[in-house]
Amino acid sequence: MQEKTFALKGNIIYTPECGKLELHPHSYLVCEDGKVAGIFDGLPRRWQGIRVEDYGDKLILPGLVDLHVHASQYAYRGLGMDMELLDWLECNAFPEESRFADLSYARRAYGIFTDALTRSATTRACIFATLHRPAALVLMEQLEQAGLPCYVGKVNMDRNSPDILRETTEQSLEETRLWLEQSRAFTLVRPMLTPRFIPSCTDELMAGLGRLQREFGTAMQSHLSENLSEIRWVSELCPDTRFYGEAYARAGLFGGDCPTVMAHCVWSGEEERALMKENGVFIAHCPQSNINVSSGIAPVKNYLKEGQKVGLGSDVAGGAHLSIFRAMTDAIQSSKLRWRLVDQDTPALTLPEAFYMATKGGGAFFGKVGSFEPGYDFDAVVMDDAELPTTRDCTLAERLERVVYLSDGRPCAKYAAGKRLF
């Protein structure tokens, strides 16, 4: 049995507020009962004798947070990237997702995903499964086993989908209710409502999911304002809404009491943004996916400035990479192009801002997660930059930058919710 109180020693870096780095060279990070107790130059007397894991000169960072990823698509990431969104969904995503009706296939494909997520620096994620309830439960079991405190969504879709990947409205609601009940078996992994996006969900289904949310108090995730043709389509499907987000809001599924995260928000207008802010809806910024499927560049710097809640998403397999370090550099790079090509009044994102979104920004969706301030859940990864030779004496902030830009994204040790995973 692992002790619940212990300390890590090393170079500790985190960000308590957007744009600001806290750097603690050769310090102790104490975990008490699964929570961060504090950072100290020397181990305080009250913890003398606890186990200290000494990581020498390595970097200790908060576990990274992925606010948007499709587990069912991981095994075929990096394929069909020359296609546009709708072709890609038809040729890649939909046929492959239909295979999750077969539980042995689901076990194998989700196994590949869970292995990769385990080895990555990500400790928390909001994950799309498929519409298949039994397969979603398989994924939840695997994540629970791996010690990854994630949200998982059984997907709902009852229209505009191929026959092999569509439920009736009734089925969808019944299966979701059953799945929410069965999900009570898990302690670490939690369910979240997951209407795929408005084009896949009838008004009736959305209303039913709204009722389920009020009954179960479940978190919720979906897609929002990803690309212009999708937005036009939604306005045709829901002629009585003024903006895309309202199609969620009128079903009662747009933030408020239950944590809600919307992926993309590349083209959200003023009214949508105002409502997101009012309701505390999280934005999952997925820069690589937005580039791969030619959606555009979300105005993330503006979102941060106006006080939206923003985290990063890999959006595998729209994005090809599971690494949230990669998502950080993709976010910075696409914000530079946005400055250059779209809006020279808005400067690019900085590394500390991207690091914030990847940790505390996205972590807030899970509660007190993503920081090393006292009382936060103890999620940490240890990064070894010795494999990245340089001739320069780097500061800690520079070493962080190099790890973000250059490392393969795999920590040498990982802790989630106070437990060591490897």
Place this chain on the structure above:
Amino acid sequence: MQEKTFALKGNIIYTPECGKLELHPHSYLVCEDGKVAGIFDGLPRRWQGIRVEDYGDKLILPGLVDLHVHASQYAYRGLGMDMELLDWLECNAFPEESRFADLSYARRAYGIFTDALTRSATTRACIFATLHRPAALVLMEQLEQAGLPCYVGKVNMDRNSPDILRETTEQSLEETRLWLEQSRAFTLVRPMLTPRFIPSCTDELMAGLGRLQREFGTAMQSHLSENLSEIRWVSELCPDTRFYGEAYARAGLFGGDCPTVMAHCVWSGEEERALMKENGVFIAHCPQSNINVSSGIAPVKNYLKEGQKVGLGSDVAGGAHLSIFRAMTDAIQSSKLRWRLVDQDTPALTLPEAFYMATKGGGAFFGKVGSFEPGYDFDAVVMDDAELPTTRDCTLAERLERVVYLSDGRPCAKYAAGKRLF
């Protein structure tokens, strides 16, 4: 002594023309006297008995070509990426480059670069050293030793540079002449003239380099039309030129008889493009660097369409990654954003087009390089995609796409100019 005639067996992929993939599953690629002899389903009778290296189900690709990389900047790639170009040059590039006056430093820093280039899938590169002749020779020695048939340039700069990194015009020309003579010692590695860019080189220096080129017949590399403020600066420095490229052309240093490559060309106008095409100037497209220093997105698809010679460059350390696989995906991704944000009449680059630029497109700078057509120099890399698990039965083209997007860029075997490097 290694035989000069042998065969590789495996899944062979190359591109004989832009946009077209040649796929040869489980075939033999024969090397005869350092050149490609052909691809065959079975080993023809005339080569019975030669050594066959059987790579099973792995992929065999032409070695990749990097048309623009700063060896002296490799050891500090991924640092200072939040700065803009001029700040970055002042804080990062210039102080670090000045350290190459110290030969023991040069040996160490270039050693890190040569190791990384050796392990990568790149077999040929056009490389900037620094202005220090002895250090440039150290780099050439290391590359020769490693078996990498690259071009290396001792940099010229006699104005608008810090005192620690500036030559007099005379010094610059004398050192260059001496260096060109000393470079005759190498058989695999070749020198190329490398005026840093117009702002660093007086008209007198450029004219002198032009004379050296006519005397020695040396290849040449530089930077061109990278960003808008640089272009304005050049028009101030050279008020009698109509466009940036003319400042090279009037010194006789803009293509023609000697192979010439210009990095970036993000903002080249019609006249410049016409002259590049007329003179056969190569364009080194460096998408990641153009993003990192906020230059913009070069219209590469248009360059290909109008018949320019185009290859890819990592531009380390403006780019943080040496991998030309990464440059391929960066090129595709930024062309998608260009389509979305700048010019909806020009579709995005495709994977076969990016693969062409990374192999035969850039390879043409070196002669018959970058293809598996008979008579081409035998440069090949073997990629193992077994580490990229998938649930899908992929075609060869799909496997190539996954290697490009997902692999760590390191081949399991590598051949350059008919010789196995590992």
